[in-house]
Amino acid sequence: MPVSRRLRQLKGLLASLLITAPGLAPAAGAAEVLELRFDGLELPVNLEQLDGWSRSPSGGPGDGGDLAVWLDLLDPGSRQDLKILLRAPLLRDTSFGQQLLDSWAGSQMLARLGDLLTTPDGRSSTAVLQTTLQRLLETRQDVSTIGLLRALPVQRLSLQLDGLYDLALQWRQQIDLQRQALQRLQALALPERRTVPFAFGERTSLRARRQGLVVAHRPQLLPLEIWPAPAPAAQRGSVPPDRPWLLMMPGLGGNADQFGWLAGELAERGWSVVVLQHPGSDGPALKAALDGQRPPPGAETLAIRLADINAVLAAQRRGELSVQGQGVVLLGHSMGGLSALLAAGVVPEPGLGERCRKALDRLPIANPSRLLQCQLPSTQLPERSAPPADLRGLVLLNGFGSLLWPRRGLASLQVPVLMVGGSLDLVTPPLEEQLRLFLQGRDPRSRLVMVEGGSHFSPVRLMPTDEVLFRLDAELVGVDPARVQSALLRLTTEYLHTLEQPLLLPAQRRVHQGVTLDVLDAAAARRWRAGLEP
Incomplete structure (x- = not known):
């Protein structure tokens, strides 16, 4: 009506x-x-x-x-x-x-x-x-x-x-807007490609090694899951000598084991991976909040998350971690993606406080990520530091930052980005939180990917112990997460190959086990944005 x-x-x-x-x-x-x-x-x-x-x-x-x-x-x-x-x-x-x-x-x-x-x-x-x-x-x-x-x-x-x-009405309009955006996206003339799934989830030998890292900014050890790539003879195919290693960051309330599915599969294919767990903003911290033992974690934990990232990067350079690679790729989900951008040296634009005053005139129920973004002016972030000298690229799963970077977006970033969103994501809506940022990027290897039917939680592999914390309705889960994750695995490996060889991931519509991924380069993203304008 x-x-x-x-x-x-x-x-x-x-x-x-x-x-x-x-x-x-x-x-x-x-x-x-x-x-x-x-x-x-x-x-x-x-x-x-x-x-x-x-x-x-x-x-x-x-x-x-x-x-x-x-x-x-x-x-x-x-x-x-x-x-x-x-x-x-x-x-x-x-x-x-x-x-x-x-x-x-x-x-x-x-x-x-x-x-x-x-x-x-x-x-x-x-x-x-x-x-x-x-x-x-x-x-x-x-x-x-x-x-x-x-x-x-x-x-x-x-x-x-x-x-x-x-x-x-704000909620309904957001749903309608994303439905219309998906229709416009599906109308784009993109070459179609059907991809064959890997032997997904059939690892037999690789297991994560858990390690506690001594860090100066925490009284306790920093927990890590380490997935070293096996020796070349055991890998599928030859391994390029300039292959980077990956550092993964879960989102707010997330645990390292929720991304073991991706870390293990990438390690099996030759990329060494370290998965961070951030005490204070992980699953135990969320459970402590639900039990009434502490306030729910929020953007105030970003400063210590950034310190965690810098400590792991420094430890790897000193040879204290059993992972090797020529440079590093930062991969983060949701708030982990925001951490990756800040760690890469992308500084919030001036005027965030004023933008937040306008954004919070009413509850941002159509974009809850704005609550986290607008908490930043009241938190103490560390002073800007130079991005890692050996940074090779970023992978941002359901990332956000529209209020932090409203005009320049990712223009200051000197490495390519793979930015993934979902058409059903009502936590970090893709038009505001991914498309807007992506359009300001400059690296020709960067790609924006929309998962049709994907949600904010599609990349997350929930463990049995997580069910108490995450009782999600089907509308929030989206299409079968296992099939989405299989598609994201193949996509991520192809993107990582573009960092090692003079290749470009083509703009295309990929169909993978019934899941459609629209892969957009800058030109295709601009055409999509133009089709949304009144």
Whole structure:
């Protein structure tokens, strides 16, 4: 249904309710009346009746009083969705909820919600929301939407439905935009190639060697997974003498073993690999946050991540790691990709604070990576250091940085980049977070790759111990991750070959076990971008 028609229908419903709803007077004590404001209309809703209606399983009036008569005019699906919204826990765990409220990201979300839920004189309810949530979390395990509203210590509240609808519309528009972008991408005239999968996942002899590295910036050893390439006789084919080694960085909350699938396969094919695990922003840190032992990790961990990268690079140069190569390729997923860009010497452009003030005027639900980007002005990053002298290239899986580099993008980068995104990625949307950066690059060997049906989590191989932390719906997982990973393995090996030989990865549409990868050079990426312009 067109958005304008939905707006007219909602406005008409609110108008009829405003005219015919019974008079509602605020009761003493906690909040009893929620005033809905939309497009100039004001509708008082009795929270006690709304609470009673939400508890009624049959959809009948129940304890909803006169309000139930009007709410039951909604279609059955909408009624059920509204009841779920009202009764579902906002926070399911007391300890985690308190840690989330103390985090930078949690405070930003609460501030934006406070702007939508205001006191009768129009002031933000942020402070009241925070103190009420903390009080509720101390006395109960779950806090629902209706429970929070009724517990707020003001008699009357105003909910700005315009802003709430704008948030929902923002999400829908992002999904529609990415769907249209995929259609434009599929319309590009690219030569098609069907690739044959490797013998994926059939390694027999290679195993990672775990090593703890002594580093000056951490009190404990830095955990590494090391995958040295086997001797040349055991490798498939000959090994060029100028082959680089790879340093891999997982994303926020990620573990080294989640990328063992890629590290082991590349080692089998002749590239030595080291996979970093960053204590403080890895799986155990995320679990500690869920258990209420610490705030969720965020951009404040970037400084120590960069120190980890520099320490590993220095250790390899000193011969303390059993990996060899002529130069290094940095490979990172999500925040690991951002770490790789910063380690490569790409400095955020001036004015990030002002750009973030505009970006955070409303919750960035259509691009959550902006919360991480906008935490950077409040963190202490190390001073700019020169990029590694032996840096050969970058591989960025679902990377981001549109607010950090809005104009120059990757123009200052002196090495080629393989930048991979997914058409279903709603965490780092590809049009903003990959295409925009890629278009500013200069190296003719760089490539932008869109995985049709790929999500933010497609490159991640979840281990049995991760299932507690990552319970992802099918919509967030995208097409079969194993097939996507097989396609990414072949693509990555071909890209790495271009760093060793005078080759260019051709712009093409690759079909690999039913997974389509659109490989774009700079010219094809510009044609795609031009097709998206109004």
